[in-house]
Amino acid sequence: MTTTRGLEGVVATTSSISSIVNDVLTYRGYNIDDLAENASFEEVIYLLWNDKLPNKTELEEFTADFAKNASIPEEIVSQMKSYPIEKVHPMAALRTAVSTLALYDEEADDMSEEANYRKAIRLQAKIPTVVTAFSRIREGKAPVEPKEDLSFAANFLYTLTGELPEEVAVTAINKALVLHADHELNASTFTARVCVATLSDMYSGVTAAIGALKGPLHGGANERVMAMLSEIDRVDNVEPYLQKAFENKEKIMGFGHRVYKTGDPRAKHLREMSRQLTELTGETKWYEMSTKMEEIVTSEKGLPPNVDFYSASVYHSLGIDHDLFTPLFAVSRVSGWIAHILEQYSNNRLIRPRAEYVGATNQTYVKVEDR
Ligand code: ACO
Secondary structure, eight states: OOOOGGGTTOOOOOOSSEEEETTEEEETTEEHHHHHHHOOHHHHHHHHHHSSOOOHHHHHHHHHHHHHHOOOOHHHHHHHHTSOTTTOOHHHHHHHHHHHHGGGOTTTTOOSHHHHHHHHHHHHHHHHHHHHHHHHHHTTOOOOOOOTTSOHHHHHHHHHHSSOOOHHHHHHHHHHHHHHSOOTTOHHHHHHHHHHTTTOOHHHHHHHHHHHHTSTTTTTHHHHHHHHHHHHOSGGGHHHHHHHHHHTTOOOTTBOOSSOSSOOTTHHHHHHHHHHHHHHHTOTHHHHHHHHHHHHHHHHHOOOBOHHHHHHHHHHHTTOOGGGHHHHHHHHHHHHHHHHHHHHHHTOOOOOOOOOOOSOOSOOOOOGGGO
């Protein structure tokens, strides 16, 4: 039996959703660069779930379906109000609320293809509303009902702030959502697939995936990047901060990747967005610190930035609370989780690997009073 720490290099399934080959990321065969520049997030979701881009009518119907399903049950709002709000991280709130959403979905345990597709729409539509409602509740504000005539990206900002967003913010959020939508067999997607391969329901798979995304080695890194940038605070602090971190063998959040070796193709889009948005806000120091960090970490450690690095300064520039960065990642990635859950159901086999036992052997039971 051979073991591979962290399953590095292990090919655990076949998939026709997204691929990473020679550091190029594609969704259903479309290069991420092409989609980031041209596609709406709604089109990308459709592509991930249906293996084709929608025509105009299909897109209109699909978008309308999201709008119709974006409201969340009053019970979820009441439940969120009862959370110990000052102590609860929004990712923990999201994990709990998504699990609770299943209790209010009569089709939660209906495993038919049609019911699963309807649940996919509901989950994708309601998750952003859960995130923004929680954000408002903890600020002592009432949640805002999504508007049926707004795009997915616009509704996220509208339900977060209660104000109609500017076009530049909507474009930025749309692009960020497209860039985060899917990523082959990343940790949270694998978690979702393992969960539903037992033939558990879609809500369980998505709840499990949110738990995995929350960790700082995965989606939780973007919030920590902003904490690090805030601590560094000035461009001339970057070098001493990094030298000390290198000496202490600390992990620099937002750098490194299990799969990419020459660089994460999503990072360049987020870097450019960071440049533009920090210029608009007049707070160019976030971009300048970030590029200085990239220069040093890449040259000294050979580690390029990943998707979580520049997304931090992008979201900060859009006025999004730092602990909402990872929930925003989930708002996008749920589209990929669902695509993988549907793919898993369509050709399912239980995922059950082995462990190489390295513990004690030949032990003999000793009564508790004799130990
Ligand atoms: N800072 C400093 N050193 C690093 C970093 C980093 N960010 N990433 C990797 N290394 C070093 C490790 O210390 C290790 O060095 P060693 O061989 O001398 O011990 C070597 O590079 C290999 O690192 P591993 O942690 O074994 O690489 P792995 O593939 O297991 O982990 C991961 C990948 C988790 C992304 C890692 O690079 C990391 O912890 N990065 C920081 C957290 C982060 O940004 N996560 C977001 C990833 S993208 C996403 O999930 C959305």
